[in-house]
Amino acid sequence: MFEFVIDATSDCARAGTLTLPHGTVETPAFMPVGTQGTVRALSPADLKAAGAHIVLANTYHLHVRPGETVVAKLGGLHRFMAWDRPLLTDSGGFQVFSLEGFRKVDEAGVEFQSHIDGARRTITPERAVEIQWALGADVAMAFDHVVPGGVDGATARDAMERTLRWLERCVKRHAELKDVQRSVVASCDQTLWPILQGGAHLDLRTESLQRTLGLSDWTGIAIGGLSVGESKGVMYDVLETLEPRLPRAMPRYLMGVGFPADLVAAVERGVDLFDCVAPTRNGRNGSAFTPDGPVNIRNAEHREETRPLDETCDCETCTTFSRGYLRHLFAAEELLGLRLLSLHNVRFLIRLAADMRAAVRAGDFSRWAADWRRRYT
Amino acid sequence: MFEFVIDATSDCARAGTLTLPHGTVETPAFMPVGTQGTVRALSPADLKAAGAHIVLANTYHLHVRPGETVVAKLGGLHRFMAWDRPLLTDSGGFQVFSLEGFRKVDEAGVEFQSHIDGARRTITPERAVEIQWALGADVAMAFDHVVPGGVDGATARDAMERTLRWLERCVKRHAELKDVQRSVVASCDQTLWPILQGGAHLDLRTESLQRTLGLSDWTGIAIGGLSVGESKGVMYDVLETLEPRLPRAMPRYLMGVGFPADLVAAVERGVDLFDCVAPTRNGRNGSAFTPDGPVNIRNAEHREETRPLDETCDCETCTTFSRGYLRHLFAAEELLGLRLLSLHNVRFLIRLAADMRAAVRAGDFSRWAADWRRRYT
Numbered sequence: 001m002f003e004f005v006i007d008a009t010s011d012c013a014r015a016g017t018l019t020l021p022h023g024t025v026e027t028p029a030f031m032p033v034g035t036q037g038t039v040r041a042l043s044p045a046d047l048k049a050a051g052a053h054i055v056l057a058n059t060y061h062l063h064v065r066p067g068e069t070v071v072a073k074l075g076g077l078h079r080f081m082a083w084d085r086p087l088l089t090d091s092g093g094f095q096v097f098s099l100e101g102f103r104k105v106d107e108a109g110v111e112f113q114s115h116i117d118g119a120r121r122t123i124t125p126e127r128a129v130e131i132q133w134a135l136g137a138d139v140a141m142a143f144d145h146v147v148p149g150g151v152d153g154a155t156a157r158d159a160m161e162r163t164l165r166w167l168e169r170c171v172k173r174h175a176e177l178k179d180v181q182r183s184v185v186a187s188c189d190q191t192l193w194p195i196l197q198g199g200a201h202l203d204l205r206t207e208s209l210q211r212t213l214g215l216s217d218w219t220g221i222a223i224g225g226l227s228v229g230e231s232k233g234v235m236y237d238v239l240e241t242l243e244p245r246l247p248r249a250m251p252r253y254l255m256g257v258g259f260p261a262d263l264v265a266a267v268e269r270g271v272d273l274f275d276c277v278a279p280t281r282n283g284r285n286g287s288a289f290t291p292d293g294p295v296n297i298r299n300a301e302h303r304e305e306t307r308p309l310d311e312t313c314d315c316e317t318c319t320t321f322s323r324g325y326l327r328h329l330f331a332a333e334e335l336l337g338l339r340l341l342s343l344h345n346v347r348f349l350i351r352l353a354a355d356m357r358a359a360v361r362a363g364d365f366s367r368w369a370a371d372w373r374r375r376y377t
Numbered sequence: 378m379f380e381f382v383i384d385a386t387s388d389c390a391r392a393g394t395l396t397l398p399h400g401t402v403e404t405p406a407f408m409p410v411g412t413q414g415t416v417r418a419l420s421p422a423d424l425k426a427a428g429a430h431i432v433l434a435n436t437y438h439l440h441v442r443p444g445e446t447v448v449a450k451l452g453g454l455h456r457f458m459a460w461d462r463p464l465l466t467d468s469g470g471f472q473v474f475s476l477e478g479f480r481k482v483d484e485a486g487v488e489f490q491s492h493i494d495g496a497r498r499t500i501t502p503e504r505a506v507e508i509q510w511a512l513g514a515d516v517a518m519a520f521d522h523v524v525p526g527g528v529d530g531a532t533a534r535d536a537m538e539r540t541l542r543w544l545e546r547c548v549k550r551h552a553e554l555k556d557v558q559r560s561v562v563a564s565c566d567q568t569l570w571p572i573l574q575g576g577a578h579l580d581l582r583t584e585s586l587q588r589t590l591g592l593s594d595w596t597g598i599a600i601g602g603l604s605v606g607e608s609k610g611v612m613y614d615v616l617e618t619l620e621p622r623l624p625r626a627m628p629r630y631l632m633g634v635g636f637p638a639d640l641v642a643a644v645e646r647g648v649d650l651f652d653c654v655a656p657t658r659n660g661r662n663g664s665a666f667t668p669d670g671p672v673n674i675r676n677a678e679h680r681e682e683t684r685p686l687d688e689t690c691d692c693e694t695c696t697t698f699s700r701g702y703l704r705h706l707f708a709a710e711e712l713l714g715l716r717l718l719s720l721h722n723v724r725f726l727i728r729l730a731a732d733m734r735a736a737v738r739a740g741d742f743s744r745w746a747a748d749w750r751r752r753y754t
Contacts, residue, residue, distance in 0.1 A: 037705065041712040045693065066680065066705045073681045074701040082697045303443065304450045316422065320459045324451045328414065328443045335418040335715060 002191045002219040004251045010365035012243055012270040015357045018220075018251050020086040020138040021189045022078065025053045027251060027272040028356050030263065030349040031088060033280065036061045037071070037081045040280045041339040042346065044082045050315065050347040051354070053085055054138075056275045059131050060092030060099075064114045064121070068134035076136035087137035088275075091128045093144040093195070094224070094256070105145065107162070125166040126173040133177045133190065141222060142170040144195040149230030156199035159225075160208050163197045164215075170194075171216050193253065195224035200234045202241045209245055220251040223271075227256040232265075239269035246270065260289055260352055261376060264369050267356050274353070279345030284338045286330045289348040291375055297341065302327040315347040316340070379568045379596040381628045387742035389620055389647040392734045395597075395628050397463040397515040398566045399455065402430045404628060404649040405733050407640065407726040408465060410657065413438045414448070414458045417657045418716040419723065421459045427692065427724040428731070430462055431515075433652045436508050437469030437476075441491045441498070445511035453513035464514035465652075468505045470521040470572070471601070471633070482522065484539070502543040503550040510554045510567065518599060519547040521572040526607030533576035536602075537585050540574045541592075547571075548593050570630065572601035577611045579618045586622055597628040600648075604633040609642075616646035623647065637666055637729055638753060641746050644733050651730070656722030661715045663707045666725040668752055674718065679704040692724035693717070 003019040007026075016027040032039045032047060035058045039047060047055060062071060074080045077087055096103060096110045103112040109124030123131075128143035143166050145159040174192045194212045198204030212221070223242065226235045239254070246252055253273035254266050263274055279289065286298040290310040295302075297309070305323035313319075317326070317340040329337030359368035380396040395402040409416045409424060412435045416424060424432060439448060451457045454464055473480060473487045480489040486501030500508075505520035520543050522536040551569045571589045575581030589598070600619065603612045616631070623629055630650035631643050640651055656666065663675040667687040672679075674686070682700035690696075694703070694717040706714030736745035 036709045036711060037702075038709075038711045038713045041716075043693070043713060043716070044697070061709075065709055066701075070681055070701065070705075074683055074699050080699070080702055080705075082702070304447055306451055316420070320421070322451055322457075324443075324447065325414075325457055325459070328447075328457075332413045332415075332442060334413060334415045335712060336415045336420060338712060339418075339420070339716070 001189050004220065004249055006249060008361045008363070010360045010363050011268070013267050013356070013360045013365040014270060014272060015360040016251065016272055018272075020054070020191075022084060022086045022138050023053060025086055026354075026357060028263070028267045028353045028360075029054060029273055030353045031056045031273060031275040032346050033058075033275050033277045034081060034083075035277070036065070037077065039342075039346070041284065041335075041342045042280070046339075046343055047083070047346070048085075050343060051350040052346065054088060055083055055085070056088045056090060057081070057135070057137065058092065058095065059089045059128060059135065059141075060095035060123070062089075062135060063092065063123070063131050064116050068131045072134045072136070078136065086139070088139040089132045089135055089137040089141065090255070091132065091141040091143045091195070092123055093128070093141075094146050096123060097146040107165070109143075125169040129170050129173040129192070130177065133174070133181075136190065138190060139220065140174065140190055140192050142167045142192060142194045144197060144224055146197070146225055146228065147199055149200065149226075149228045149234065151199050153201050153204070156197070156201050156204055159199075160197045160204050163195065164208070164211055167194050167212065167215060191219045193220040193222050194218060195222045195255065196242070197225045199225060200230055200238070202237060205238050205241055206245060209242055213247070218250060220253060221246065222253040222255050224255045226254065227258060227262075232262075235262075236265060236269065239266060239271065243270040260349065261373070263349065263352055264356065264372060267360075268365065268369055274349075279349050280342040283341035283343075283345040286337070286341065288341050289345050293376055297323060297326050297337075298330050299327075309341075309344055310348070313344060313347060313351070315344050317344040378566050381597065381626060383626060385738045385740070387737045387740050388645070390644050390733070390737045390742040391647060391649060392737040393628065393649055395649075397431070397568075399461060399463045399515050400430060402463060403731075403734060405640070405644045405730045406431060406650055407730045408433045408650065408652040409723050410435075410652050410654045411458060411460075412654070413442070414454065416719075416723070418661065418712075418719045419657070423716075423720055424460070424723070425462075427720060428727040429723065431465060432460055432462070433465045433467060434458070434512070434514065435469065435472065436466045436505060436512065436518075437472035437500070439466075439512060440469065440500070440508050441493050445508045449511045449513075455513065463516070465516040466509045466512055466514040466518065467632070468509065468518040468520045468572070469500055470505070470518075471523050473500060474523040484542070486520075502546040506547050506550040506569070507554065510551070510558075513567065515567060516597065517551065517567055517569050519544045519569060519571045521574060521601055523574070523602050523605065524576055526577065526603075526605045526611065528576050530578050530581070533574070533578050533581050536576075537574045537581050540572065541585070541588055544571050544589065544592060568596045570597040570599050571595060572599045572632070573619070574602045576602055577607055577615065579614060582615050582618055583622060586619055590624070595627060597630060597650075598623065599630040599632050601632045603631065604635060604639075609639075612639075613642060613646065616643060616648065620647040637726065638750070640726065640729055641733065641749060644737075645742065645746055651726075656726050657719040660718035660720075660722040663714070663718065665718050666722050670753055674700060674703050674714075675707050676704075686718075686721055687725070690721060690724060690728070692721050694721040
């Protein structure tokens with residue numbers, strides 16, 4: 001049910017096939033983010049048209065609203081959001097640490113104030129796993145302690161050590177739930193992936209990896225705590241340090257990344273999976289990815305432009321509408337504009353991942369990446 | 378190019394086929410409203426999936442933004458909004474009279490302040506026709522003087538007389554443009570429909586009809602100045618007064634109507650075409666049409682409801698999502714909710730029109746209408 005096969009490599013870059021209960025995902029792959037159980041402005045049919053094979057949803061947000069029991073009563077997360085392909089749920093660690101307002105961290109877990117109703121709630125590693133079990137995604141993430149980019153070694157070690165202790169509790173609770181579940185229904189299945197921490201400190205990153213690998217036979221592994229304010233150089237250093245030490249036949253998921261150039265740089269450094277709100281958030285702001293770099297569709301230059309947003313793109317937006325019309329939709333604050341740019345940006349990153357896969361299989365990823373960068377930047 | 382054939386009748390109710398340059402429309406038919414060149418929250422593909430065969434756009438709004446010259450440079454309204462089926466443009470009369478802010482009416486036309494940039498602009502009957510010619514819809518509407526429901530006889534007569542004088546100018550300018558156009562390209566075609574006025578005054582309505590019919594050989598006729606604050610009884614009286622006097626083989630378009638029960642009542646009184654923002658506006662507010670009356674999806678009762686919005690409906694919303702999920706989308710202020718309820722409501726009115734057509738063809742419209750009303754109210 002949980003399998004990862006490497007189909008080809010080109011230097012550190014990899015092309016693989018990840019098999020999950022709800023289907024397979026060819027990697028490198030970009031996962032659109034459906035924070036609240038919906039990828040903003042897009043329907044499941046749009047996501048399939050964009051070529052998405054796996055979508056991410058957020059444990060924290062769904063726990064706070066509508067609550068995992070409601071989702072479970074409505075048939076679980078797949079049925080709830082009408083997405084029959086693989087799903088991954090983020091554990092809520094990142095949200096608990098990044099959202100504003102009251103929070104208190106201790107060894108038990110995190111007490112925080114709901115951003116919806118102000119109520120105090122506690123998420124422990126066990127609760128994070130229970131919530132994700134109720135949601136029923138193919139992949140659950142361990143509950144981690146995220147610290148901002150650039151914290152000192154002591155702070156980073158403290159969070160890493162806590163993340164490791166919490167990971168043991170997540171593993172234990174996940175195994176218990178699986179055993180209980182197995183006694184009731186045989187068909188339900190979910191895997192748990194750990195999240196590496198350690199900030200910008202390469203020795204801590206290496207230690208986080210080694211101790212994590214010692215805790216269980218993982219089916220995948222995530223690199224967390226990046227894209228949280230550190231420089232690009234730090235991200236590259238961390239990836240380059242981890243790459244030779246990561247088990248080869250295990251999918252590597254770089255959390256919260258990213259923009260087109262970040263995806264290319266990370267695949268060069270051996271990453272397989274990505275998620276980011278950038279394509280939908282930027283799309284709603286009128287910013288579109290193109291092979292020649294970002295385009296702001298609100299700009300006056302597009303007013304009478306009959307060309308599509310991206311002439312190389314096969315999405316509904318680019319095959320149907322002119323830049324002039326898209327600009328009008330944004331000027332007139334029409335909802336369709338938000339959707340059309342979100343759709344294009346998601347399709348752009350999914351196509352970019354597919355293009356990288358093809359380049360890996362062709363065995364010339366470095367040249368492909370150099371060509372891509374020359375045009376994009 | 379412009380033809381209307383009556384396929385069947387049942388008492389006053391009619392089933393017809395309207396042929397326009399961009400395709401045919403089976404009547405009774407509901408026209409979704411794309412005020413700014415987009416039916417709010419819906420794509421052209423959504424509209425086709427909902428069964429729309431004709432869409433309305435608004436001359437006033439498109440003139441103010443992006444301007445008819447921009448639309449023309451982007452290939453005309455059909456190409457601009459990527460809608461290859463029939464289009465009808467409202468003349469802007471209703472907007473000029475209903476939007477707040479400065480306006481001055483005299484015999485020449487209306488001077489008003491743009492709701493976008495505050496600039497003073499003038500629309501005359503000739504300009505309204507020129508703008509619509511540049512937009513290039515299949516059907517253009519004459520520029521009329523709309524008065525609120527319930528004005529006295531003198532005010533209603535004044536507006537009706539002005540509407541008739543303006544109608545003559547619209548006809549003249551439309552014919553001139555058509556002649557000029559014919560000398561350049563043979564393929565472009567557009568028809569002009571007049572709008573009846575007269576408020577709630579039945580004698581004025583009759584006079585408006587007779588004098589309008591004397592002005593040209595129309596391919597269709599609109600009933601304006603209803604749904605502007607008068608009671609339902611007034612609307613029914615006006616329709617019943619006009620019905621026996623209207624030419625049989627001419628499509629009758631009741632402007633700005635309406636809600637499901639209004640459509641049924643108007644078809645009973647011989648109307649063929651409708652437009653209204655209600656399905657999309659109400660949809661965005663969380664209100665959905667169902668055969669059992671309106672449903673507010675925000676209500677707490679839908680929280681754990683696995684049933685669809687409308688079990689009889691074949692739209693994407695009803696065949697894919699639970700009420701519980703739709704309620705979550707509205708609670709979480711997710712854009713997808715606005716689209717899914719808009720889509721369902723548009724589909725509901727289009728299906729209602731198709732059901733009425735079938736009832737007319739079956740020859741038992743009165744019984745069908747009584748059954749429908751019993752369930753709906």
